[in-house]
Amino acid sequence: MAEIQQSGGNDGGKKRAKKQSTRVDMTPLVDLAFLLLTFFVLTSTFSKPKVLRMIFPEKLDQDNPQLKRPEVKDGLTILLTGNNKIYYYTGSLKAETEIIPTDFTKNGLRKILIEKNAPLIKILKDLEIELAKANETDTATVNRIQRESKQAQQESKLVVLLKHDNEATYENVIDVIDEFLITQIAKYFVVEDNLAEMETELLKKLNEQ
Amino acid sequence: MPKVKMPRSTPALDMTPMVDLAFLLVTFFMLTSSFRSPEPVIIDPPSSTTEKQIPKQVFMVIIDKEGRAFVDITNAAVKMKVLKKMLAQFKAPGLTEEEVKEFTGVGPIGLKMGEIKTFMGLETTKRTAYDQRGVPYDTATSKLDKNELYYWAKFTKLEAHNDYKERENEAKLKNLEFDKSNYIQFAIKAAANAKYNVIQDIIEVFREAKVKEFQMITGLESGPES
Numbered sequence: 001m002a003e004i005q006q007s008g009g010n011d012g013g014k015k016r017a018k019k020q021s022t023r024v025d026m027t028p029l030v031d032l033a034f035l036l037l038t039f040f041v042l043t044s045t046f047s048k049p050k051v052l053r054m055i056f057p058e059k060l061d062q063d064n065p066q067l068k069r070p071e072v073k074d075g076l077t078i079l080l081t082g083n084n085k086i087y088y089y090t091g092s093l094k095a096e097t098e099i100i101p102t103d104f105t106k107n108g109l110r111k112i113l114i115e116k117n118a119p120l121i122k123i124l125k126d127l128e129i130e131l132a133k134a135n136e137t138d139t140a141t142v143n144r145i146q147r148e149s150k151q152a153q154q155e156s157k158l159v160v161l162l163k164h165d166n167e168a169t170y171e172n173v174i175d176v177i178d179e180f181l182i183t184q185i186a187k188y189f190v191v192e193d194n195l196a197e198m199e200t201e202l203l204k205k206l207n208e209q
Numbered sequence: 210m211p212k213v214k215m216p217r218s219t220p221a222l223d224m225t226p227m228v229d230l231a232f233l234l235v236t237f238f239m240l241t242s243s244f245r246s247p248e249p250v251i252i253d254p255p256s257s258t259t260e261k262q263i264p265k266q267v268f269m270v271i272i273d274k275e276g277r278a279f280v281d282i283t284n285a286a287v288k289m290k291v292l293k294k295m296l297a298q299f300k301a302p303g304l305t306e307e308e309v310k311e312f313t314g315v316g317p318i319g320l321k322m323g324e325i326k327t328f329m330g331l332e333t334t335k336r337t338a339y340d341q342r343g344v345p346y347d348t349a350t351s352k353l354d355k356n357e358l359y360y361w362a363k364f365t366k367l368e369a370h371n372d373y374k375e376r377e378n379e380a381k382l383k384n385l386e387f388d389k390s391n392y393i394q395f396a397i398k399a400a401a402n403a404k405y406n407v408i409q410d411i412i413e414v415f416r417e418a419k420v421k422e423f424q425m426i427t428g429l430e431s432g433p434e435s
Binding site for chain 2: 027057058175
């Protein structure tokens with residue numbers, strides 16, 4: 001009460017507005033902003049994961065007597081085993097088939113695949129060059145090139161089978177499929193069954209040597 | 210000589226540009242970031258050279274090293290429908306409407322249908338501690354009626370198709386352009402060191418449900434792994 005009266009008493013004097021700066025202390029605001037910033041930086045994911053497409057054939061009736069195991073006459077069979085080991089052989093499986101060990105590097109599996117798939121790679125490359133030269137508005141030519149490249153893929157003679165044993169990891173399989181995509185293999189299959197008996201024996205023999 | 214008088218003032222910095230900058234960055238990160246969905250397991254997928262982006266809508270199966278399967282559907286409406294069908298199929302204790310709605314935000318789950326009621330009854334903070342044993346799947350065809358993963362796949366495929374048709378019709382009615390890319394696709398996110406046999410078993414289950422095409426999630430996410 002006393003104070004109010006006192007202020008009332010001051011009314012008589014000259015009223016002078018205090019010169020106060022209108023500045024606001026921004027520091028807490030900065031603190032808050034950086035806190036939020038840190039939160040978003042740490043929780044956000046930048047690159048979305050990529051995907052690799054895999055298509056499997058429709059399930060066949062197990063009792064179907066016509067069910068045939070895929071047999072490759074002059075194709076390539078890749079065998080995956082534990083400890084990141086990879087082997088391959090060409091042609092159909094016989095007692096004297098030679099199983100050759102290789103690796104996941106550029107000079108291993110990729111070299112073999114490029115060698116085997118050379119005819120298709122060449123056709124596709126030629127078509128690509130033609131496509132680059134072609135006028136974009138010329139849809140007839142573009143369509144024809146696309147059709148031709150599809151046809152070349154369908155007519156590709158190379159069939160690659162990927163087999164694995166109980167120890168093979170998912171990473172190995174994805175690595176091999178990735179190589180297939182890089183080398184533009186048109187026909188490849190991931191075989192469901194484990195290694196054939198003969199393959200296991202041949203591998204054993206190879207590892208004993 | 211007269212002494213030079215230093216102005217007596219507190220050393221104040223003008224913070225305004227700093228605030229501007231900080232908020233600019235905050236806005237940028239807020240708009241560009243997509244939150245990592247809470248995952249019950251941390252998976253380290255293998256890397257590959259593909260450039261293909263993950264589809265917008267997926268039915269995701271997460272497979273960890275031990276072969277536990279976790280499922281998630283990114284489309285909330287479809288997830289709710291599938292959940293209801295799953296609960297009815299396995300005669301599991303039903304959820305309330307709110308719990309069903311809440312379930313869509315839980316992220317991947319690896320539970321038996323019978324466990325879901327208990328799980329949803331828990332407080333949000335206690336859910337992470339719940340021991341999820343994975344969605345049961347047994348590859349023997351004779352036990353298909355008990356194979357919960359099979360039904361997850363089957364119902365999702367069905368509902369995804371319905372959802373697609375529904376949106377297509379809606380777009381036609383309103384004369385809008387129809388975004389075909391929103392179709393729910395099946396994605397597998399598996400640990401790099403998982404045995405391929407396990408993945409193959411799961412793929413077999415999906416093939417039983419007439420799912421043939423898979424998007425294998427690869428490439429490491431660049432966010433810090435907690």
